[in-house]
Amino acid sequence: MTDLTTGHVFIAMSLDGFIARTDGSINWLLRQDTGEEDHGFDAFISGMDGLVMGSGTFRSVQEFDPWPYKVPVVVMSASMTVDDIPERLRGGVEISGERPEALMERLKSRGWKRAYVDGGQVIQSFLRAGLIVDMTVTVIPILIGEGRGLFGAVDRDIDLELTDVKSFPSGLVSNTYRVITA
Amino acid sequence: MTDLTTGHVFIAMSLDGFIARTDGSINWLLRQDTGEEDHGFDAFISGMDGLVMGSGTFRSVQEFDPWPYKVPVVVMSASMTVDDIPERLRGGVEISGERPEALMERLKSRGWKRAYVDGGQVIQSFLRAGLIVDMTVTVIPILIGEGRGLFGAVDRDIDLELTDVKSFPSGLVSNTYRVITA
Numbered sequence: 176m177t178d179l180t181t182g183h184v185f186i187a188m189s190l191d192g193f194i195a196r197t198d199g200s201i202n203w204l205l206r207q208d209t210g211e212e213d214h215g216f217d218a219f220i221s222g223m224d225g226l227v228m229g230s231g232t233f234r235s236v237q238e239f240d241p242w243p244y245k246v247p248v249v250v251m252s253a254s255m256t257v258d259d260i261p262e263r264l265r266g267g268v269e270i271s272g273e274r275p276e277a278l279m280e281r282l283k284s285r286g287w288k289r290a291y292v293d294g295g296q297v298i299q300s301f302l303r304a305g306l307i308v309d310m311t312v313t314v315i316p317i318l319i320g321e322g323r324g325l326f327g328a329v330d331r332d333i334d335l336e337l338t339d340v341k342s343f344p345s346g347l348v349s350n351t352y353r354v355i356t357a
Numbered sequence: 358m359t360d361l362t363t364g365h366v367f368i369a370m371s372l373d374g375f376i377a378r379t380d381g382s383i384n385w386l387l388r389q390d391t392g393e394e395d396h397g398f399d400a401f402i403s404g405m406d407g408l409v410m411g412s413g414t415f416r417s418v419q420e421f422d423p424w425p426y427k428v429p430v431v432v433m434s435a436s437m438t439v440d441d442i443p444e445r446l447r448g449g450v451e452i453s454g455e456r457p458e459a460l461m462e463r464l465k466s467r468g469w470k471r472a473y474v475d476g477g478q479v480i481q482s483f484l485r486a487g488l489i490v491d492m493t494v495t496v497i498p499i500l501i502g503e504g505r506g507l508f509g510a511v512d513r514d515i516d517l518e519l520t521d522v523k524s525f526p527s528g529l530v531s532n533t534y535r536v537i538t539a
């Protein structure tokens with residue numbers, strides 16, 4: 176595993192484990208008054224060589240203007256083609272239909288040491304493949320009842336080591352874990 | 358609502374939101390080395406007038422000897438009878454088939470101000486009924502993938518206010534929330 180690019184997660188979920196409503200909406204996530212709080216995202220992404228995301232996540236961010244990512248982005252999709260990428264983004268976004276291990280091997284050969292892995296389905300598949308080495312999960316103080324879950328089935332228990340906790344006046348709690356069984 | 362007994366939750370869940378495996382097992386919960394850590398349960402229960410639990414929780418604790426609870430226990434069940442309660446426990450355990458509001462009204466008239474509400478299904482129904490005023494959720498650093506979830510469907514978003522966070526050397530993180538929409 177040490178030969179592959181390592182995967183790193185930085186994500187927010189509701190206390191009941193959702194990263195978006197069933198329709199993809201994240202309005203519940205923006206409702207907290209977080210003022211000037213620094214939840215650590217800039218520091219996190221500054222240590223990443225690139226971003227691997229799912230097609231669902233890509234669809235929800237592709238309209239962002241300006242494009243928020245300075246690092247190269249790989250969208251995991253078996254069905255998307257370059258035509259699905261807005262022209263203004265084609266320099267920084269590519270599509271991959273590879274399996275997680277194959278992708279991480281190729282990214283390593285391209286010089287990526289650390290990849291930010293984003294999106295529920297992609298995080299789940301990379302976790303199952305043992306490719307995630309740490310996760311910062313920021314818990315939003317709300318129950319939304321249903322939606323797209325952050326976590327899913329695992330082949331066996333995945334033990335975690337808590338390496339950092341930060342709480343914020345808004346009520347967000349940011350927990351960083353190292354994945355022990357990766 | 359102020360006339361009813363208030364409900365209070367103190368529970369542990371895996372980072373992926375489960376309180377037990379599908380078969381009820383909590384072996385994953387006891388695997389952390391928590392040494393002499395005080396997670397606050399004694400202080401919590403000393404402020405409770407009694408405990409309301411589901412039949413599933415009762416089945417998993419009824420063999421405990423000595424019986425761990427000094428406060429009276431109400432088991433929420435539409436099908437259990439007094440014959441389902443071991444004789445040694447009958448002085449301190451009763452069964453209720455009431456709806457949550459009716460129970461909390463009756464308990465109030467009996468002098469209960471605060472009830473410890475335990476068990477996934479019972480917590481969910483009391484949350485939906487607006488009867489839970491605060492919750493301490495201790496997150497165990499593990500993903501188990503499937504099992505009995507702590508939370509379930511809600512009629513509308515339930516906003517929470519974080520009132521306390523404690524982390525422990527074992528990696529447990531104890532989050533206390535006040536329920537805003539109760």
